[in-house]
Amino acid sequence: MRRVAKIAAACLVSAALAVSATACGSTSSEKESGSDKGSGGKGGLKVGIAFDVGGRGDRSFNDSAARGGEKAKGEFGVQLKELTAKDTDTEADREQRLTDMADAGYNPIVGVGYAYAASMAKVAKEYPKTTFGIVDSVVNAPNVNSIVFTEEQGSYLAGVAAALKTKKDHVGFIGGVDVPLIKKFEAGYVQGVKDTNPKIKIERQYLSHGSDTSGFSSPDKGKEAAQGMLDKGADVVYSAAGSSGNGAIEAVHGVKGAWAIGVDSDQYNIPGLAQYKSSILTSVVKNVDIGVYDLIKSVHDGKPQTGTSTYSLAKNGVSLATSGGFIEDIQPKLDAAKKKIVDGDIKVKTTP
Numbered sequence: 001m002r003r004v005a006k007i008a009a010a011c012l013v014s015a016a017l018a019v020s021a022t023a024c025g026s027t028s029s030e031k032e033s034g035s036d037k038g039s040g041g042k043g044g045l046k047v048g049i050a051f052d053v054g055g056r057g058d059r060s061f062n063d064s065a066a067r068g069g070e071k072a073k074g075e076f077g078v079q080l081k082e083l084t085a086k087d088t089d090t091e092a093d094r095e096q097r098l099t100d101m102a103d104a105g106y107n108p109i110v111g112v113g114y115a116y117a118a119s120m121a122k123v124a125k126e127y128p129k130t131t132f133g134i135v136d137s138v139v140n141a142p143n144v145n146s147i148v149f150t151e152e153q154g155s156y157l158a159g160v161a162a163a164l165k166t167k168k169d170h171v172g173f174i175g176g177v178d179v180p181l182i183k184k185f186e187a188g189y190v191q192g193v194k195d196t197n198p199k200i201k202i203e204r205q206y207l208s209h210g211s212d213t214s215g216f217s218s219p220d221k222g223k224e225a226a227q228g229m230l231d232k233g234a235d236v237v238y239s240a241a242g243s244s245g246n247g248a249i250e251a252v253h254g255v256k257g258a259w260a261i262g263v264d265s266d267q268y269n270i271p272g273l274a275q276y277k278s279s280i281l282t283s284v285v286k287n288v289d290i291g292v293y294d295l296i297k298s299v300h301d302g303k304p305q306t307g308t309s310t311y312s313l314a315k316n317g318v319s320l321a322t323s324g325g326f327i328e329d330i331q332p333k334l335d336a337a338k339k340k341i342v343d344g345d346i347k348v349k350t351t352p
Contacts, residue, residue, distance in 0.1 A: 045078040045300055048106035049292070050097060052113035054217040055084030058243035059272050061216075061264040061288065065112045065135065068292030076300045081106060085113075087214050094119035102127040108145075108299045110292055111135065114181050115213070120144060131304040133295040135288055136181055138308055145298075146308040147291035151181070152188030152348045153341050154284040154318030155240070158261050159192020160337050161282055161320065162236040163200055164330045165259055172203035172229035174222060174248055176215040176241030180351075182206070185240035185263070185284075187349040192337070195346075203229040204352075207244055216242035223247030230255050236281065239263060246273065253279040259326075264288065268323035283321040287311060314342045 049069050051062045062084075069080050083097060094111075098119055101109050107130045111120055114137040124132045124141045131143055138146040162171045173189050175182040186204065193200050205225045207215030215221065222244035226237050230251060237252055238261035239245035245263055252260035253276040260276070262283030267273050273280070291311055298305035311317020320327070320334060327334065340346040 045076065045296070046081070046104075046106045047072065047078045047296055048081045048083070048101040048109040050101075050109070050111050050116065051082060051084045052216065052242065053085045053087055053213050054243040056082060057272075058217070059246055059265060059267060059270045060242050060262070061286070062112060062242075063270075064265050064286065064288040065110070065292050066289075068289035069110075069296070071289065071293050072296040072300070076296070078296060078300065087212070087217065091119055095123055098123040098132075099126070102130045107131055108133055108295055108304070110295065112288070112292075113137075114179070131295070131299050131306070133292070135291060143304070143306060145295050145305045147288070147295065148308060148310050149286050149288075149291075149317050150310070150312040150348075151240075151284070151286060151318060152184040152191075152350050153313040154286065154320060155185045155188030155238070156192035156195075156341065156346070156348045157313075157320045157334055157337055158238050158282065158284045159189040159194075160196050160334055161192075161327055161330060162189070162238060162259075162261060163193045163196035164333060165281060165327075166200065166234075166236045167257065168233055168235045169197065169199055170201045170203075170233045170235060172205075172226070172234040172237040174225050174229075174237065174239040174241050174245070175204075175206040176208070176239075176244055177213055178206040178209045178215075182240050183352060184350045185238075187352045189238055190352055191349050201233075203232060203234050205229070207241060215244055218244045219247030219250070221247065223251045226251035226260075230258060235259065236261065238284075240284075249273060249276050249280060252276075262321070266321040266323055268321060277324065280324065281326050283323075285319045285321050287317055287319070290317070313338060 056066045110133040112135045117137040121139045124144050133145040135147045207221045226248035236259045239248040240263045249260040252258045259281035264286045267283045268277045268280045
């Protein structure tokens with residue numbers, strides 16, 4: 001999921017970055033995670049990953065991107081620099097981070113989230129020899145790889161699962177931020193529910209709007225929203241809200257017979273959510289890790305991947321997790337729905 005590519009400060013990357021340390025220190029954070037230490041060898045590829053708000057450890061969107069970087073690190077010995085955005089970052093902050101990373105020799109540089117588009121378009125033009133990647137948006141530049149997914153298709157399957165599992169004919173959807181990207185998750189989910197059973201009632205709520213990205217990093221807001229839906233009678237809640245969804249999962253776990261649907265990562269298998277996994281029906285897995293890895297590999301191989309790379313249901317770019325075995329009884333119906341989408345018999349909407 002989602003979601004916003006507001007970049008963290010690239011402080012202390014090199015002497016060049018040190019110049020801007022004072023300006024960037026107040027709006028973002030940097031995580032080494034052992035990334036630079038002994039990982040690349042002399043002359044190795046230096047990869048910069050700028051996480052969305054919430055960063056590594058969100059158990060969802062950013063962690064998926066992180067897995068792609070870690071895989072490349074393990075296979076190619078690349079050096080990784082990880083930066084994490086804060087809700088207060090501005091467009092100028094994002095431009096400066098990209099510029100600093102490019103000046104320090106990071107190549108490729110990956111922005112994890114759609115809000116990075118404008119700054120990347122500008123900075124990529126200034127650094128034509130550097131390859132950039134952006135997740136969840138399209139930047140039309142010769143040195144940018146736009147990594148996009150058909151979130152609505154995976155969410156459609158989640159809607160089918162919710163409709164088949166609800167005992168109250170009442171389900172819910174929680175979006176992190178009310179923006180076009182998250183509307184794709186909502187649209188697919190609602191269509192999947194209604195195509196399966198048009199009588200089902202659907203609660204919908206967004207945690208923040210516009211430039212306020214706190215909806216992606218506020219588990220307390222997610223918990224409150226989910227609790228409200230559960231109180232109204234919903235017994236299946238799907239959250240496309242980054243780490244805020246962790247709070248929703250917690251709330252659902254407190255209600256007997258209720259189910260949570262996770263997003264981006266297979267949240268049943270996330271250690272930090274282990275105590276709630278008996279309530280995680282499935283997750284709409286968005287393989288951001290594959291997109292990030294593919295880009296890094298292409299640069300490592302000397303054939304930088306650019307243009308738009310679309311990871312669809314047909315290409316396993318999105319999928320529905322089966323961990324826990326909770327959807328085993330409805331798998332034939334889910335497989336039939338998937339086939340119809342892949343074959344083009346079902347056209348999944350991208351707006352509600």
